[in-house]
Amino acid sequence: MNLSQEKKGLIVAGTITGIISVVLVLLGNPANMGFCIACFYRDIAGALSLHSAAVVQYARPEIIGLLLGSLFISIARKEFRPRGGSSPMIRFVISFFVMIGALVFLGCPFRMLLRLSGGDLNALVALAGFIAGIIAGVLLLNRGFTLGRSHTQSTVEGGAISGVFFALLLILLFIPSLLKFSTSGPGSMRAPVIISLAAGLIVGALAQRNRFCMAGGIRDLFLFRDSTLLLGSIMVLVAAFIMNLVTGNFHLGFTGQSVAHTDWLWNFLGMALVGYGSVLLGGCPLRQTILAGEGNSDSAMSVLGMVAGAAFAHNFGLASSAQGTTVGGRWATILGFVVITTIALVIIHTHKKEAVHGN
Amino acid sequence: MEIDARGLSCPQPVIETRKAILSKVTSFSVLVDNIAAKENVTRYATVQHYDVVETTTEYGWKLDLEKR
Numbered sequence: 001m002n003l004s005q006e007k008k009g010l011i012v013a014g015t016i017t018g019i020i021s022v023v024l025v026l027l028g029n030p031a032n033m034g035f036c037i038a039c040f041y042r043d044i045a046g047a048l049s050l051h052s053a054a055v056v057q058y059a060r061p062e063i064i065g066l067l068l069g070s071l072f073i074s075i076a077r078k079e080f081r082p083r084g085g086s087s088p089m090i091r092f093v094i095s096f097f098v099m100i101g102a103l104v105f106l107g108c109p110f111r112m113l114l115r116l117s118g119g120d121l122n123a124l125v126a127l128a129g130f131i132a133g134i135i136a137g138v139l140l141l142n143r144g145f146t147l148g149r150s151h152t153q154s155t156v157e158g159g160a161i162s163g164v165f166f167a168l169l170l171i172l173l174f175i176p177s178l179l180k181f182s183t184s185g186p187g188s189m190r191a192p193v194i195i196s197l198a199a200g201l202i203v204g205a206l207a208q209r210n211r212f213c214m215a216g217g218i219r220d221l222f223l224f225r226d227s228t229l230l231l232g233s234i235m236v237l238v239a240a241f242i243m244n245l246v247t248g249n250f251h252l253g254f255t256g257q258s259v260a261h262t263d264w265l266w267n268f269l270g271m272a273l274v275g276y277g278s279v280l281l282g283g284c285p286l287r288q289t290i291l292a293g294e295g296n297s298d299s300a301m302s303v304l305g306m307v308a309g310a311a312f313a314h315n316f317g318l319a320s321s322a323q324g325t326t327v328g329g330r331w332a333t334i335l336g337f338v339v340i341t342t343i344a345l346v347i348i349h350t351h352k353k354e355a356v357h358g359n
Numbered sequence: 360m361e362i363d364a365r366g367l368s369c370p371q372p373v374i375e376t377r378k379a380i381l382s383k384v385t386s387f388s389v390l391v392d393n394i395a396a397k398e399n400v401t402r403y404a405t406v407q408h409y410d411v412v413e414t415t416t417e418y419g420w421k422l423d424l425e426k427r
Contacts, residue, residue: 006398006402079394081392081393083366083393086366086368141370141371141374142374146367146371147368148366149365149366149367150366150367150368151366211394211395211398211399213369216369216370219370220370220399220403223370223373223374223377224373224377224403224406224407225406226402226403226406228402279370281368282368282369282370282371283368283369298368
């Protein structure tokens with residue numbers, strides 16, 4: 001393998017992704033939200049009436065594009081491999097809490113970078129939390145945490161989630177009356193459908209080719225001082241920063257940021273929960289989406305877990321808003337740490353016992 | 360020595376490889392079945408001054424690691 005070739009690929013992919021992210025904002029998406037995997041699953045949950053927060057309902061074509069872009073390129077490159085069966089239920093639960101953490105902060109790791117590129121310093125606090133969460137997750141992995149092996153599955157199993165999202169695309173294009181559409185708030189701010197879809201397809205294909213992962217880059221840096229994967233994230237940040245600067249969308253500061261709050265403790269802890277869960281799942285929400293497109297039905301469970309988490313977050317008042325965090329959201333974040341840590345410790349303990357008994 | 364990392368999620372194949380390298384094993388194989396795992400293990404091993412020879416198998420790849 002040629003290392004410099006891999007780095008070149010990540011630099012190009014990161015730059016294109018950063019530029020597209022800002023273009024989507026210029027064409028109508030909420031500020032610093034060209035892409036936000038967490039917010040967009042939340043919007044999709046709303047469009048499907050899984051929650052009734054009227055301001056965040058829209059079947060975001062970006063997500064559909066990401067998943068299908070990954071599907072198409074993986075089929076074309078013969079990398080579509082239906083796999084699954086590695087603790088699907090635990091993945092659902094962890095992803096559920098990853099979504100809670102993301103909605104307490106108001107963004108997935110991808111949007112954290114985009115918020116940073118727009119000058120939102122709250123995202124810097126969140127980045128520190130994200131790194132802390134990743135380090136905690138890596139410690140558990142080093143102690144033997146595993147979700148077990150996945151196994152080869154049928155093409156139907158591997159392609160099911162793509163089928164679901166393709167159906168959602170058809171409904172969005174041809175029977176939109178089945179879906180809910182926000183008339184105010186972030187859900188009402190959207191780039192034209194075809195452009196959003198194309199943006200998703202391009203970024204999905206790039207992310208599949210370059211194994212783009214917001215958690216992976218930081219993990220590699222801490223685990224073995226290798227910055228290759230991180231290069232992709234850095235280029236997204238740099239490209240989006242330059243685009244924001246040029247288009248007058250760079251506003252440095254903590255206050256007055258779009259779809260953001262200044263509660264630093266919960267920005268830190270919310271994103272820490274995202275980093276913690278992402279490492280144990282084997283990838284950030286973006287990576288889970290891409291893997292689901294590649295035929296990984298474990299990641300498809302993660303997608304469903306995130307959609308469910310988003311629905312709960314809004315049905316039970318856990319999600320933050322520009323006004324700040326909620327009491328329920330803070331408790332749910334703590335509960336997330338407790339649940340994920342308990343799961344991890346039980347798994348590690350069980351494996352040690354099995355090793356001792358030679359099973 | 361052979362590490363069977365097939366079916367393990369990222370980054371477990373790399374963590375298993377790292378354990379072997381830290382225990383000063385100079386020559387071993389890693390079995391992987393997805394491209395991300397293959398690339399991650401290869402990248403890590405190269406950084407740690409191991410030569411990596413890749414063989415395609417019916418389940419994925421066998422990576423032979425040898426200390427330079």
